[in-house]
Amino acid sequence: MFPGPAASPLFLIDLALRSGAAVLLALLAAVLLRDHGRQTAARLGAGFILSALAYVVSSAPGFDLAGPLGWPLGGLAVGVNVLFWLFARALFDDGFRPRPAHAVLWLAIVLMGLVQTASESLGPAPVAAALGTLRAVQAAGFALAAIAQALASWRSDLVEPRRRVRLVVVAAAFAHTILTVIAAVATRGRPAAPERLADVAALAVIALIAAWSLLRTDASGVLGAAPRQAAPATRDLDPAERKRLAELERLMREERLYRQDRLSIGEVAHRMGVAEYRLRRLINQSLGERNFNAFLNRFRIEEAKTALADPGQAEVPILTIALDAGFNSLGPFNRAFKADTGATPSDYRRTQLGGDLPNSKLGAKRASG
Known part of the structure; x- marks a missing residue:
């Protein structure tokens, strides 16, 4: 040869x-x-x-x-x-x-x-x-x-x-x-x-x-992705890490920081007064998340699921719910929502509300979801 x-x-x-x-x-x-x-x-x-x-x-x-x-x-x-x-x-x-x-x-x-x-x-x-x-x-x-x-x-x-x-x-x-x-x-x-x-x-x-x-x-x-850890409270965190984790949860659940357009991990770290690499390590090792955008989407999807299951918001367009939760457009929202729940937003809403949707809005929701 x-x-x-x-x-x-x-x-x-x-x-x-x-x-x-x-x-x-x-x-x-x-x-x-x-x-x-x-x-x-x-x-x-x-x-x-x-x-x-x-x-x-x-x-x-x-x-x-x-x-x-x-x-x-x-x-x-x-x-x-x-x-x-x-x-x-x-x-x-x-x-x-x-x-x-x-x-x-x-x-x-x-x-x-x-x-x-x-x-x-x-x-x-x-x-x-x-x-x-x-x-x-x-x-x-x-x-x-x-x-x-x-x-x-x-x-x-x-x-x-x-x-x-x-x-x-x-x-x-x-x-x-x-x-x-x-x-x-x-x-x-x-x-x-x-x-x-x-x-x-x-x-x-x-x-x-x-x-x-x-x-x-x-x-x-x-x-590859490791299985998400059950709960941060079960981990052996030092007092400083517990404080940072509590502050992160407060920013997300009370201030709903995840709604901010194009939010970066650097901005969150600045708000918390910690180094960016420390915040990355905290979210990855304490919460089991591998990507910051996926971490934010978890809160966004949770808010969207609550809104879609609320009878008082049955006539609110799905696009509005997606934008309010922090998504920039309907396409990424639909993909993230289906990946999380296995259903489209419109199907999820229909299931949660028992199919009792206003007829005048049903077609629009099917088209948008």
């Missing part, structure tokens, strides 16, 4: 780096599947890692792309960027669930990789170069989408280890993708030995960082 004449010092360094990266990647995938195989983020992470492993092998100097392993490994290697994006979504969004459309997208990218692999060995050079450039463009696109996902929810993330993982793993993978794009564009999809060596060296460093991060953090808390 690898020709003998290529055994130069540069080739040997490249081979050593690839071997080390491959071993680390294989171990990471095995650990994720063994210890956290039931969690979506772990399965997608393992898929991403195995796809990266296919890239390490298929991009090696002298690898026979026309051989029996060339086409499947080449195709899987192209799919690494899609899986990286899906892994980032599952890791940083607790409500994310893969859909069939995601599998179709991954398959389309893999098929493009198979076509590129065939063109490398059978097709004309311009076609292979064009496909190589297209591969670099899609890699950059999915990397940017993954980084956008990480940044979009970073401020509301209450899981401190996961916040660190965002900065370490995602930033490193993004840097590697950018290097890959630059190399692919500069060499028109056909990187030479020095570019390949720099590429695999970066990947080996990323594999080391990922392994180190996984071993030093509680991966179960990072990769």
Whole structure:
């Protein structure tokens, strides 16, 4: 598979780096599947890692792309960027669930990789170069989408280890993708030995960082939601924490601070006179919440449920109830409400009021709920 004449010092360094990266990647995938195989983020992470492993092998100097392993490994290697994006979504969004459309997208990218692999060995050079450039463009696109996902929810993330993982793993993978794009564009999809060596060296460093991060953090808390703890009163809180927790509850239940538009955890911490990281830790460890917006939505949904079950508010439009509770629009409210109760707001209201809704308002409520 690898020709003998290529055994130069540069080739040997490249081979050593690839071997080390491959071993680390294989171990990471095995650990994720063994210890956290039931969690979506772990399965997608393992898929991403195995796809990266296919890239390490298929991009090696002298690898026979026309051989029996060339086409499947080449195709899987192209799919690494899609899986990286899906892994980032599952890791940083607790409500994310893969859909069939995601599998179709991954398959389309893999098929493009198979076509590129065939063109490398059978097709004309311009076609292979064009496909190589297209591969670099899609890699950059999915990397940017993954980084956008990480940044979009970073401020509301209450899981401190996961916040660190965002900065370490995602930033490193993004840097590697950018290097890959630059190399692919500069060499028109056909990187030479020095570019390949720099590429695999970066990947080996990323594999080391990922392994180190996984071993030093509680991966179960990072990769998936832990069960919400029963009640803060049952936890062993020191007096200062109990005081902060009581103040937080007062702000939410008495002042209804959750109604404030675009409320951030920094604003709440400022109102309480505590450091933001202390408030994040308090909400996460004492209340079992993993996301600040989800924490706020718990109070918003509670208020909305009370209003929807109130006969005196039977004629109040559901949109008004949603806005009064702190939601910015009806769509997010409907999704959050159904996720919490299993029913749409209009169905919940109808059930709570025994179906006794004014006929003149029934159609409007069905449309809005």
